[in-house]
Amino acid sequence: MVQIMSNNQLTESGQLHHFLTIEGFKKSLLTEIMDRAEQFSSVSNRQVKKVPLLRGKTIMNLFFENSTRTRTTFELAAKRLSADVMNLNISTSATSKGESLLDTLHNLEAMHTDMFVVRHSESGAAEFIAQHVAPHVSVINAGDGCHAHPTQAMLDMFTIRRHKQHFADLRVAIVGDILHSRVARSQIQALATLGVGEVRVIGPRTLLPTDCKTLGIHIYHDMEAGLKDVDVIIMLRLQLERMEGALIPSAREYFQCYGLTEDKLQLAKPDAIVMHPGPINRGVEIASSVADGPQSVILEQVTHGIAIRMAVMSMALGAQPEVVA
């Protein structure tokens, strides 16, 4: 659809405006997002899980690709910030009348919309939209093709920080279909920006990008070797349609080579945490006993996802954090 260009995600005064990709952000901004999310985490534990930070703001969830789970977290985050939120399933609406994407967008922004949250199956869609919206509108990328999923990466960083404090000392392994994963791509960028000690990617040759080496990432095709002494294991979801494409043999064989079992988990550090962006395929990329085991922080990731999205949304709309308190 579009070429992915370098983008301008900050205002001239250095405030967050769009959130499209981790690429290009400084460590200080990623840290600010996590610090802000820390404040919102307490909001979700209150009796009244709501702050008036974005009251009167209009946020539109533009989901060109269906994803109830991600849409729900953005919708909840918006509601807990007291924004008005609208869900638009674009694929089934305006485009069915033959209207162009840009016309639909300009119409929606003419309604005094403050933010678009965009999910799209094509890489670069969110950036394309950000380049064409009016200056007052913020765009948040909720996943575009194989390109980026920056709020997912930030909730993962937040989860790691909650458990491990300092990134510099950590060894992090990402396991699975790195090649097609927008989540992995954003995670790798975030880990690098936060100065993590070592990033390893583990997977079959067919599912690893060719440019891994130039990215300073350690590559493992053997999972046992790759997991040795890591602090954090991030399992990726296996898109089952990859098997049809003959990129992997069968779910069973995949699990044998790259599924995370209790045995393999033993190779990591004793206090290693296990992460997964969900939804999980039990018995394909992860054994149930590990997914539900004491080292799994998979459901914490979901919880932190709300706080991270509240942080990004409120920062992009310029709401002052003191109102939270």
Next chain:
Amino acid sequence: MVQIMSNNQLTESGQLHHFLTIEGFKKSLLTEIMDRAEQFSSVSNRQVKKVPLLRGKTIMNLFFENSTRTRTTFELAAKRLSADVMNLNISTSATSKGESLLDTLHNLEAMHTDMFVVRHSESGAAEFIAQHVAPHVSVINAGDGCHAHPTQAMLDMFTIRRHKQHFADLRVAIVGDILHSRVARSQIQALATLGVGEVRVIGPRTLLPTDCKTLGIHIYHDMEAGLKDVDVIIMLRLQLERMEGALIPSAREYFQCYGLTEDKLQLAKPDAIVMHPGPINRGVEIASSVADGPQSVILEQVTHGIAIRMAVMSMALGAQPEVVA
């Protein structure tokens, strides 16, 4: 799907926590629900039909079975209590990605959800979910298979109380497909708990449960005999697919035997009220002249449904009634 087990719907201190089935509740609790609903009835008549009781609470409508009408009443009740409410049509979302029901649930509860309102075509689904959610989450059954529909039963009890005051003196007839009706099952339990004078069920042999006698219910296959001197007539909706199953001959014949006409209504007490959970099949289970007639309280039931759901939701989430005033 699951075996229906005895359940624990109250907290240790005796507060309502889940609302899955009428079975096991004491008369005092059912009365408390109706008393609370009485307070909320006045809210719906105000200029501002809203109370801040559940502000900042997150309620998710999990509808595995489509029911716009019931979902609408729960959504409205939640909004009038100032809760944040999310509608999730589960059948068409997460499960399409192959995620298990429990994984979906645990994900949603990790978002700091306070309540699930569950509608499912399988009996026992709401109880299954209640057994597996985190302790802080309340589950309300909005209808599960042929098992239970407790908020419907309570709005029916509330409607009866509004018109008839004392349950002990009443003769109540339930007419139609008792065998497959979650509504009837919950009504019978509620009527028994509230100590109604006499419950009669009226219907063809093929649509009556075999255990009616042991439940202390009077069975009639002849509608004229069954309606004699009753105070309340509850018509059930005939699922038209029953006819395909050859359980009943035809809509026309059914109406002749078990449809409520003005003639048959004459057999009941002169001040008998006519109820129906809706949606009604005019000319199948009820004549239009009766449905729209002076003894019909069918639309009142709908109105009371909002108040009852507000009552149950606020009680389950521990909101104090004094805030209503």
Next chain:
Amino acid sequence: MVQIMSNNQLTESGQLHHFLTIEGFKKSLLTEIMDRAEQFSSVSNRQVKKVPLLRGKTIMNLFFENSTRTRTTFELAAKRLSADVMNLNISTSATSKGESLLDTLHNLEAMHTDMFVVRHSESGAAEFIAQHVAPHVSVINAGDGCHAHPTQAMLDMFTIRRHKQHFADLRVAIVGDILHSRVARSQIQALATLGVGEVRVIGPRTLLPTDCKTLGIHIYHDMEAGLKDVDVIIMLRLQLERMEGALIPSAREYFQCYGLTEDKLQLAKPDAIVMHPGPINRGVEIASSVADGPQSVILEQVTHGIAIRMAVMSMALGAQPEVVA
């Protein structure tokens, strides 16, 4: 479905109650709507785009015909007035259970609904509903068949007034499929009521109504002649299915005869504005260079649509404008 009858859109004391068609309204009321919308326009530019005018009111969007764009504007308008708004896609819900439209309606109104916003493919649907709802319920027509789309017409009038001040001096041309257009019908009535200088309709014989002459409208089949010296050009959307019906030859030929190009635009007054209700078919009824050009006010129309709907909704529900300030 129904015969379109003369209707009573005002209460006995002359307040707006239903908004079904422009027909029958006095100039003073249309002016009041625009004046009120002027107030709401400033609300949408505020930091907090919300006023508490309709807090605690329940508004139901009943869309029997899908229209994401129009539904979105009504939903946004309702939310910015702080109402509780519910979206009901009726075609896919209640009627699938065989319930009659009126039963569905009476059920929804029994939930203490204050307003129905109705979109339907059949002419007269909104009036039919208005005739059958309880007296406390307001009905807003969001487009019914080929009959009327009065809020669209009012946002068009508002847009014209913003640019041209006095209607009496204006020459307005409406171009395209007048015959099937509810938008055109409502516009013509509004323009007449507001005392516009001259209304012209431009289109092929097959797409112009036969009663145009009796309406005091000037008819042009030649677009060049029709556009001469006009102040306002309103392009209509061409329903592409008209071509299947052989009412027009092809999109290409249509564009040649009745598409608005820069050349043809030159024939109008130099400060003429170009309007379109959207969604636009670029290269069919309008050239992209015109749609995006300096004389186009198409996106302003969208913006004003929110303010007009806020005005109509708040007036119909009797909310006092002083609360806006």
